[in-house]
Amino acid sequence: MAGEEVVLKIRRFDPSLDERPRVEAFAVPLKEGMTVLDALIYVKSRLDHGLAVRFSCRMASCGSCGMKIDGRARLACETQISSLPRGAVAVEPMDNFPIVRDLVVDLERFFARHAAAMPGLVRERDPEEQESPTGEYLMAPGELESFVQFTYCIKCGLCSSSCPTASTDALFPGPQALSQAYRFLADPRDEGEERRLERVDAEHGVWRCHFAGTCSAVCPKGVDPALGIQLLKRHVMSARSPFGRKKRRGAPVFPNPNGDLLGQP
Ligand code: SF4
Ligand code: FES
Numbered sequence: 529m530a531g532e533e534v535v536l537k538i539r540r541f542d543p544s545l546d547e548r549p550r551v552e553a554f555a556v557p558l559k560e561g562m563t564v565l566d567a568l569i570y571v572k573s574r575l576d577h578g579l580a581v582r583f584s585c586r587m588a589s590c591g592s593c594g595m596k597i598d599g600r601a602r603l604a605c606e607t608q609i610s611s612l613p614r615g616a617v618a619v620e621p622m623d624n625f626p627i628v629r630d631l632v633v634d635l636e637r638f639f640a641r642h643a644a645a646m647p648g649l650v651r652e653r654d655p656e657e658q659e660s661p662t663g664e665y666l667m668a669p670g671e672l673e674s675f676v677q678f679t680y681c682i683k684c685g686l687c688s689s690s691c692p693t694a695s696t697d698a699l700f701p702g703p704q705a706l707s708q709a710y711r712f713l714a715d716p717r718d719e720g721e722e723r724r725l726e727r728v729d730a731e732h733g734v735w736r737c738h739f740a741g742t743c744s745a746v747c748p749k750g751v752d753p754a755l756g757i758q759l760l761k762r763h764v765m766s767a768r769s770p771f772g773r774k775k776r777r778g779a780p781v782f783p784n785p786n787g788d789l790l791g792q793p
Contacts, residue, residue, distance in 0.1 A: 532558040539620040565604035580630035591684030596620040601686040622689035641705040650720025663783040665717040678711035687743035699732035703743035707756030719778040
């Protein structure tokens with residue numbers, strides 16, 4: 529390890545200045561346990577301050593360091609150099625997003641689509657309960673299990689960057705937003721079904737997915753958005769069927785007999 533180097537071949541591009549992207553190579557001294565993000569930080573601090581790279585937590589939690597490493601969408605902070613083939617490492621911005629500069633992509637539309645999936649409980653009959661809770665909504669462990677994996681999403685965008693439908697249909701919401709729509713449709717506390725269905729059961733909505741499955745293959749948190757989309761299709765079919773189930777009423781509030789709420793002083 530001592531004296532060894534890794535070469536990062538980084539795709540550079542500033543849309544406001546450059547006509548086309550170029551690749552620049554940087555030799556970085558290897559250290560044990562070094563991640564691709566560590567190597568990029570070395571480049572930025574010692575070799576080229578102008579390199580644009582986004583990161584924050586450095587522990588696969590914030591979702592901000594998504595990029596393409598050796599041709600696959602990954603988090604730079606959890607990708608060990610030692611896990612990659614020896615030699616040069618190709619580092620590029622994520623696909624399917626506009627480039628701001630170098631490895632930084634514009635996530636504005638991605639988050640707008642997440643917001644359009646209404647990622648919060650909708651309550652028709654007691655909306656005030658959200659602001660001033662008087663009790664708690666109860667649900668069975670099996671109900672929680674039906675959607676809990678989708679709550680682990682850190683919104684890194686890797687799934688949407690790897691989706692072939694997103695790369696050919698600019699209006700497709702993408703696997704992240706669609707699986708989040710399912711996460712709330714499956715939640716027994718939620719009462720926003722109609723509004724969510726209008727958004728996903730649309731021309732460029734859930735039916736555009738042809739189940740390539742690349743989204744699930746690259747997710748760093750073990751979420752299976754491809755499954756979420758298939759479950760969403762089933763939910764739409766059932767809700768639209770003349771023989772479908774009745775409109776769900778969200779789980780009721782159970783007052784807390786002690787007058788206090790879990791997690792609150
Ligand atoms: S589903 Fe996985 S890959 Fe997609 S945004 Fe969430 S954490 Fe990232
Ligand atoms: S820096 Fe937060 S996920 Fe990589």
